Amino acid sequence: MAIACHINNSTKMSEQTINFDSNPPVATNEYDTMAQMALPGYEAMHTMALSVLKANLPQTANLLVVGAGSGMELVKFGKGNSQWQMLGVDPSSNMLAIAQQKIEQHGLSERVKLFTGYTHDLAPTALYDAATCILTMHFLTDDGSKLALLQNIAQRLKPSATLILVDIYGEKGTDEFERMISIIKVFWEEMGMNPEKSMQGVETIKKGVYPIPEMRVMELLQQAGFSNIVRFYTGLWVGGWVATKNS
Numbered sequence: 657m658a659i660a661c662h663i664n665n666s667t668k669m670s671e672q673t674i675n676f677d678s679n680p681p682v683a684t685n686e687y688d689t690m691a692q693m694a695l696p697g698y699e700a701m702h703t704m705a706l707s708v709l710k711a712n713l714p715q716t717a718n719l720l721v722v723g724a725g726s727g728m729e730l731v732k733f734g735k736g737n738s739q740w741q742m743l744g745v746d747p748s749s750n751m752l753a754i755a756q757q758k759i760e761q762h763g764l765s766e767r768v769k770l771f772t773g774y775t776h777d778l779a780p781t782a783l784y785d786a787a788t789c790i791l792t793m794h795f796l797t798d799d800g801s802k803l804a805l806l807q808n809i810a811q812r813l814k815p816s817a818t819l820i821l822v823d824i825y826g827e828k829g830t831d832e833f834e835r836m837i838s839i840i841k842v843f844w845e846e847m848g849m850n851p852e853k854s855m856q857g858v859e860t861i862k863k864g865v866y867p868i869p870e871m872r873v874m875e876l877l878q879q880a881g882f883s884n885i886v887r888f889y890t891g892l893w894v895g896g897w898v899a900t901k902n903s
């Protein structure tokens with residue numbers, strides 16, 4: 657079932673095929689295992705994201721974690737710095753229930769809070785020193801929805817704040833993207849994924865993920881008010897960029 661994704665009050669509604677509550681690409685209780693298998697360098701990517709944040713932020717900082725999901729980066733960042741405060745935002749209550757368990761298990765409840773909903777539901781006040789949006793924007797179509805997400809994040813960041821964006825990127829239908837799909841299938845096999853899951857994975861990407869070329873990622877970031885954009889991570893077709901909010 658396609659679920660309408662609320663972008664913000666002023667932009668048109670966009671259909672988001674994948675909804676982690678009603679139409680999850682993978683059972684939510686299998687997400688962590690599958691993410692580590694399916695997303696090239698998943699754990700290392702989170703470590704690199706933490707390194708980027710630590711290199712840019714003071715000991716005391718407020719972080720907005722958009723698309724917090726099952727809480728993997730909340731725990732990583734929360735353990736990586738003992739003073740950062742974080743708000744994890746995600747429309748999926750099922751994913752956030754898993755995140756909440758992890759937060760409690762790791763003793764992070766004082767510093768890490770969760771919000772079930774969208775970034776645009778948060779007060780548009782520049783509160784945060786940094787934001788991350790990891791493996792989330794690629795579920796939105798490039799019809800104004802991706803830009804609105806980035807603008808909604810920008811509105812909640814202080815001047816010169818750091819943004820980390822990680823997404824599957826590339827241009828569907830090109831030879832390059834098709835070659836990447838072939839490589840990904842082999843990668844998944846090497847990681848021990850069974851052929852049925854691998855086929856489902858490719859279908860999910862084809863139907864519910866909307867990658868864009870790196871040039872377009874840069875353009876959207878700039879339009880949303882970010883500059884100083886550097887790619888800090890590449891895992892086959894997953895890219896990670898760090899950007900600075902304009903002053």
Ligand SMILES: C[S@@+](CC[C@H](N)C(=O)[O-])C[C@H]1O[C@@H](n2cnc3c(N)ncnc32)[C@H](O)[C@@H]1O
Nearest residue numbers: 676722723724725728746747748751790791792
């Ligand atoms: C693939 S998971 C990524 C979770 C986590 N960031 C990680 O690194 O594993 C994507 C998450 O984004 C959430 N999501 C989807 N659309 C969103 C939106 N418009 N705003 C915020 N989160 C969204 C989903 O509910 C899901 O929990």
